[in-house]
Amino acid sequence: MEKNNKLLSSRKEEFFIGWICGFVDGEGCFCVSFNFRDSMPCGIEVRPSFSISQKSHSLESLQILMDHFGCGGIRYSSKDGTYKYEVRSIKDLNQKILPFFRKHSLFTKKKEDFYIFDEVCKLILSGQHLNKSGLRDIVIKSYKLNGSGKRKHTLEVLLKFIDELKV
Amino acid sequence: MEKNNKLLSSRKEEFFIGWICGFVDGEGCFCVSFNFRDSMPCGIEVRPSFSISQKSHSLESLQILMDHFGCGGIRYSSKDGTYKYEVRSIKDLNQKILPFFRKHSLFTKKKEDFYIFDEVCKLILSGQHLNKSGLRDIVIKSYKLNGSGKRKHTLEVLLKFIDELKV
Numbered sequence: 001m002e003k004n005n006k007l008l009s010s011r012k013e014e015f016f017i018g019w020i021c022g023f024v025d026g027e028g029c030f031c032v033s034f035n036f037r038d039s040m041p042c043g044i045e046v047r048p049s050f051s052i053s054q055k056s057h058s059l060e061s062l063q064i065l066m067d068h069f070g071c072g073g074i075r076y077s078s079k080d081g082t083y084k085y086e087v088r089s090i091k092d093l094n095q096k097i098l099p100f101f102r103k104h105s106l107f108t109k110k111k112e113d114f115y116i117f118d119e120v121c122k123l124i125l126s127g128q129h130l131n132k133s134g135l136r137d138i139v140i141k142s143y144k145l146n147g148s149g150k151r152k153h154t155l156e157v158l159l160k161f162i163d164e165l166k167v
Numbered sequence: 168m169e170k171n172n173k174l175l176s177s178r179k180e181e182f183f184i185g186w187i188c189g190f191v192d193g194e195g196c197f198c199v200s201f202n203f204r205d206s207m208p209c210g211i212e213v214r215p216s217f218s219i220s221q222k223s224h225s226l227e228s229l230q231i232l233m234d235h236f237g238c239g240g241i242r243y244s245s246k247d248g249t250y251k252y253e254v255r256s257i258k259d260l261n262q263k264i265l266p267f268f269r270k271h272s273l274f275t276k277k278k279e280d281f282y283i284f285d286e287v288c289k290l291i292l293s294g295q296h297l298n299k300s301g302l303r304d305i306v307i308k309s310y311k312l313n314g315s316g317k318r319k320h321t322l323e324v325l326l327k328f329i330d331e332l333k334v
Contacts, residue, residue: 012181014179014181014182014185015181015182015184015185015188015271016185017182017185018181018182018183018184018185018186018187018188018189019185019186019188019189019192019274020185020189021182021185021186021189022185022186022187022188022189022190022191022192022193023189023190023192023193023274024189024193025186025189025190025193025225025228026189026190026191026192026193026194027193027194054275055276057275057276057279058192058275058276058277060274060275061192061274061275064274104182107186107190107227107228107231108221108224108225108227108228109222109224109225110225112224
């Protein structure tokens with residue numbers, strides 16, 4: 001009886017895990033952005049992030065996600081009046097976000113985005129963003145991601161900058 | 168053992184049901200549109216619909232939904248290059264869509280949209296759209312729904328038309 005109860009309660013957990021996957025399939029964003037930073041070895045800072053935006057009336061759903069993953073933060077964007085749950089820390093991405101979506105596969109095109117994002121995070125974790133060829137590889141892979149919104153810099157501008165590096 | 172197997176397989180089903188709810192929480196739309204039609208008793212046709220749009224690379228996810236619900240259709244919109252899974256038939260809405268979301272509650276603001284949509288569908292099923300006061304009630308409720316896209320007619324135009332009816 002106790003065993004069955006455990007199974008029944010894990011059914012509820014399965015529903016919730018399914019809900020997270022469906023919600024992320026619909027609204028989630030796996031993104032990698034790049035900024036010029038003199039202090040970085042190759043002059044470019046690499047910022048991976050996992051995020052979901054919602055209007056204020058659905059703020060609770062972001063809270064549910066944050067509670068589940070136990071990392072990241074929610075902030076308000078006055079630009080478009082939305083709230084965004086975002087995980088930027090590579091440590092949290094590596095320990096909490098990536099393992100979840102490796103285990104619980106997405107169904108839409110975002111599944112492919114996740115594969116690329118996962119690969120890019122692994123490259124960052126192994127320090128590949130700190131050398132010229134590694135950074136080039138990361139930039140090219142990251143620009144294959146959808147849903148990255150408006151890019152500050154075009155792929156061409158970044159690659160030209162990297163190719164001209166004397167590192 | 169057989170019982171446990173059944174529970175385990177229903178866990179997978181729970182994941183899938185959760186996925187549908189999460190996906191609809193993120194991308195789904197419960198909408199009611201109105202068109203002027205001389206052939207209708209009150210001169211206005213009421214069209215409820217449940218829909219989800221996706222870009223072509225996520226077409227498969229719409230197919231999954233259609234297979235699950237066993238109703239509706241998928242069509243391409245050349246306007247914005249998206250595919251839309253849509254259920255318009257009041258019979259299918261009543262027998263397949265509404266019971267699903269009554270049983271498996273949504274988490275975001277769409278939960279409130281669903282309550283309104285469910286209420287409007289019940290009014291339509293009881294023929295309330297065929298009399299002046301019922302239609303007025305349906306119009307007011309429906310205009311509280313989000314995500315209905317661009318409205319053909321403003322609430323004021325519809326109410327003015329209804330109030331002037333001699334039916």
